[in-house]
Amino acid sequence: MTKMKLLAGIALAAVTAMPVAAQDYPSQPVQLTAPYGPGGASDLAARNLANVAPDYLGQPVLVTNRAGAGGATGSAYVKNSDPDGYNLLLARIGSHSISPALKSSMPYEWDDFTYLSLLEINPAACATATSKPYQSLEDLRAAIEASPGAVTYSSAGVGTLHHLGGIMLLDEMGFEDPGTAATHIPFQSGGAAAAAAATGQVDFVCSNISAIISQIEGGQLRPLVVTTPERVDSLPDVPTASELGHPALEALVGWSGLVGPPGLSDETIATWVEVLQEVAADERWVNQTKSLGSVPMMLSPEETVAFVENQYTTFRGLVEELGLQID
Amino acid sequence: MIENLSDALVLFLNVYNMIALAGGIAIGVIVGAIPGMTSTMAVALTLPFTFTLPPVTGILLLLGVYKGGVYGGSIPAILVKTPGTPAASCSVLDGYPLAQKGQAGRALDIALYASCFADLVSNLSLILLVGYLAQLVTSFGPPENFTLIFFSLTIIASVSGDSLLRGFISAGAGLLLATVGLDLIYGTDRFTFGNTDLLGGLAFIPLLIGLFAIPEILNGYAKRGETGKIAADPSGSRATFADFRYCFRSILRGSLIGVVLGAIPGIGGAPSAFVSYSEAMRRSPNRKNFGKGELEGVAAAEAGNNGVAGSTMIPLLALGIPGDVITAVILGAFMVHGLRPGPMLFEQNIDLIYALFIGISISSLFLLIIGKAAIHMFKHIASIPRSYLYPVVMVLCVFGAYAVNNSFFDIYVMVGFGIVGFLMMRMHIPSAPFLIAFILGPMLEDSFRQSLLMSQGSLTIFMRSWITWVFWSLTILSVVLMVRRHLAGRSPDVALPKVQEEKRDV
Numbered sequence: 039m040t041k042m043k044l045l046a047g048i049a050l051a052a053v054t055a056m057p058v059a060a061q062d063y064p065s066q067p068v069q070l071t072a073p074y075g076p077g078g079a080s081d082l083a084a085r086n087l088a089n090v091a092p093d094y095l096g097q098p099v100l101v102t103n104r105a106g107a108g109g110a111t112g113s114a115y116v117k118n119s120d121p122d123g124y125n126l127l128l129a130r131i132g133s134h135s136i137s138p139a140l141k142s143s144m145p146y147e148w149d150d151f152t153y154l155s156l157l158e159i160n161p162a163a164c165a166t167a168t169s170k171p172y173q174s175l176e177d178l179r180a181a182i183e184a185s186p187g188a189v190t191y192s193s194a195g196v197g198t199l200h201h202l203g204g205i206m207l208l209d210e211m212g213f214e215d216p217g218t219a220a221t222h223i224p225f226q227s228g229g230a231a232a233a234a235a236a237t238g239q240v241d242f243v244c245s246n247i248s249a250i251i252s253q254i255e256g257g258q259l260r261p262l263v264v265t266t267p268e269r270v271d272s273l274p275d276v277p278t279a280s281e282l283g284h285p286a287l288e289a290l291v292g293w294s295g296l297v298g299p300p301g302l303s304d305e306t307i308a309t310w311v312e313v314l315q316e317v318a319a320d321e322r323w324v325n326q327t328k329s330l331g332s333v334p335m336m337l338s339p340e341e342t343v344a345f346v347e348n349q350y351t352t353f354r355g356l357v358e359e360l361g362l363q364i365d
Numbered sequence: 366m367i368e369n370l371s372d373a374l375v376l377f378l379n380v381y382n383m384i385a386l387a388g389g390i391a392i393g394v395i396v397g398a399i400p401g402m403t404s405t406m407a408v409a410l411t412l413p414f415t416f417t418l419p420p421v422t423g424i425l426l427l428l429g430v431y432k433g434g435v436y437g438g439s440i441p442a443i444l445v446k447t448p449g450t451p452a453a454s455c456s457v458l459d460g461y462p463l464a465q466k467g468q469a470g471r472a473l474d475i476a477l478y479a480s481c482f483a484d485l486v487s488n489l490s491l492i493l494l495v496g497y498l499a500q501l502v503t504s505f506g507p508p509e510n511f512t513l514i515f516f517s518l519t520i521i522a523s524v525s526g527d528s529l530l531r532g533f534i535s536a537g538a539g540l541l542l543a544t545v546g547l548d549l550i551y552g553t554d555r556f557t558f559g560n561t562d563l564l565g566g567l568a569f570i571p572l573l574i575g576l577f578a579i580p581e582i583l584n585g586y587a588k589r590g591e592t593g594k595i596a597a598d599p600s601g602s603r604a605t606f607a608d609f610r611y612c613f614r615s616i617l618r619g620s621l622i623g624v625v626l627g628a629i630p631g632i633g634g635a636p637s638a639f640v641s642y643s644e645a646m647r648r649s650p651n652r653k654n655f656g657k658g659e660l661e662g663v664a665a666a667e668a669g670n671n672g673v674a675g676s677t678m679i680p681l682l683a684l685g686i687p688g689d690v691i692t693a694v695i696l697g698a699f700m701v702h703g704l705r706p707g708p709m710l711f712e713q714n715i716d717l718i719y720a721l722f723i724g725i726s727i728s729s730l731f732l733l734i735i736g737k738a739a740i741h742m743f744k745h746i747a748s749i750p751r752s753y754l755y756p757v758v759m760v761l762c763v764f765g766a767y768a769v770n771n772s773f774f775d776i777y778v779m780v781g782f783g784i785v786g787f788l789m790m791r792m793h794i795p796s797a798p799f800l801i802a803f804i805l806g807p808m809l810e811d812s813f814r815q816s817l818l819m820s821q822g823s824l825t826i827f828m829r830s831w832i833t834w835v836f837w838s839l840t841i842l843s844v845v846l847m848v849r850r851h852l853a854g855r856s857p858d859v860a861l862p863k864v865q866e867e868k869r870d871v
Binding site for chain 1: 507684
């Protein structure tokens, strides 16, 4: 036990004693925390950035995964770390706009961070299994109306885009209590949620398109609506939310962003804005992001805050209106 | 078909693919052998290197790392009672006692042979039965998963050792601790006491290391004065063909269990290993020797966890559904190259699929060769005096617990469970039931609640398909057998298996 403590102590001392020269940032490798497990969208986005950014930053970017609690564990870790610019976070829609809007017991608020940039967005779609009879959003609405609570939708857990997507869709369809109109069935991951929908275990799923495009192209899932303002290139026959008269659904768009702990220095922010401009022009990063099914979208720190705030406010309004808050 | 095959051969047959596959397996074996470094992490860390490789080469590299990692976990499980990966935790039960008897080489050998054989069976199932097994996958929903997990829980009785009651106490504690963290359905905190570190639940690997490795080390220091050197048993330096033949039924059974459980999304290697182990034990005349150093136990466990290695690709390739984290990473690799697994891939890129299949078939052979070399290096660890070995293992344990999630909290979890494990050891409470309950508990709870949500509270959903009926029947059958055996165990005819056991040891 004493050996353990000693060991932990030495390691701790080594970490905290690292020289931090604020003047010439960055003078050591930057740690980028992905708050979800390896292989997920946030992990891939983080590794993609870490592959390209060092060329312009002059220091390596090391991705570490701190998964757990829907992104809260890793996010709280970065929020509480020193604002020296060496601990950054790959923020996601789930960890930074949905969960804070939905849960009162989060260890942070959405605006507890220094926003550096938005990196990419992930357009979403709602889809049903081709084995189900629903040919359109209207068919689905009629089925829900016919037997309240019997229609089911899958999600990657409470406070994910899938979850809020289902609620928003039901709200937009005009159901008074989206909590009971259809039944929410959470799964452990986005993959499992997509699988449950594709195999017809549940009636529909709202998900980022990249996670369900294989099943759509493979003929297992039938997309009913996309949440982008314009139709999506790869799904030209699928109507947009606005076309169907539900423009509010456009708030339903996944994103990844780069953030740091509160109180990052202006110099650090300026360094990253410069670096990210170069990254945005780098074909390697652009192509990689696109091939993972996302749309590259770099925004300035101010625009990023506005973007997240807008989304958070929309979701928070919905949560308050429908009394969905989780304590 | 022939044309496709020849195209595939052109795609596959180049030296880089061979290097990628062999190199991947070697990396996997080494990483898998380091406690705390799971095959998942190894695959995720390898992923960025595949961005610049051609698709077939990159994916074969990842598959190699995965397969190597699944096998590599058994090496420290057998040698130092520290499973390198969660899936290898079952191999500890008989592997470590064998190593203590001086038969480390034999245990490592049979683990390798069982792994390679199961890998081969799994790969062939992937290639030949992808369509059928994909059909099976689509009929598995939460109710089917629930009955499967419920049946799997009956294995707790098999690994409880002499006292069923102690086994149940252990399993109960495991179930209870598995509830810490976020509630899946409501998203509320459970038993977190406002602690952010507990929000994600107790991490599995620190708990695993704590429960197995630390008590062994503490116990070693408690028994000071012994030289701590294990006398090598000359007959135990390698497994013979007779050993393989003796274990063959369990290896084959374990492989098939692995194939089926691997194809179902979300189950994975650890449950498969435990189910295979418990089935082997149920059918073995040497039942009493399981847990005390039975070669067949090691073989069954390793066949079970490697049996998933090929079939886990079935839902990914056939349906585009990643069944677990590793296949999710591999899906990422496909997508980076602009390929989308699923039915369309078979239509548009069949040459690529065949090329992958050729590579996958060869991987079992590569695993055998590389594994053999690894055993040659690692097996001497068994003869290192414990006074030198334990400090090194301790450092690896701390590192491993930390590396999982880069969290100091996990080190405390490991130490805490080390003490719990030590107390359990002293009180003769087996730790395997704890572990199984901890793994299966959340799956059981989730599938149960998902099912009831789907049926709006009606229990009839658990009888909705032939699959649920099959698992209910199996559950009842195994409980009846267990009770009968338990009652029989109190009567004198238990001497019979003992005689056979002694015969085998000769």
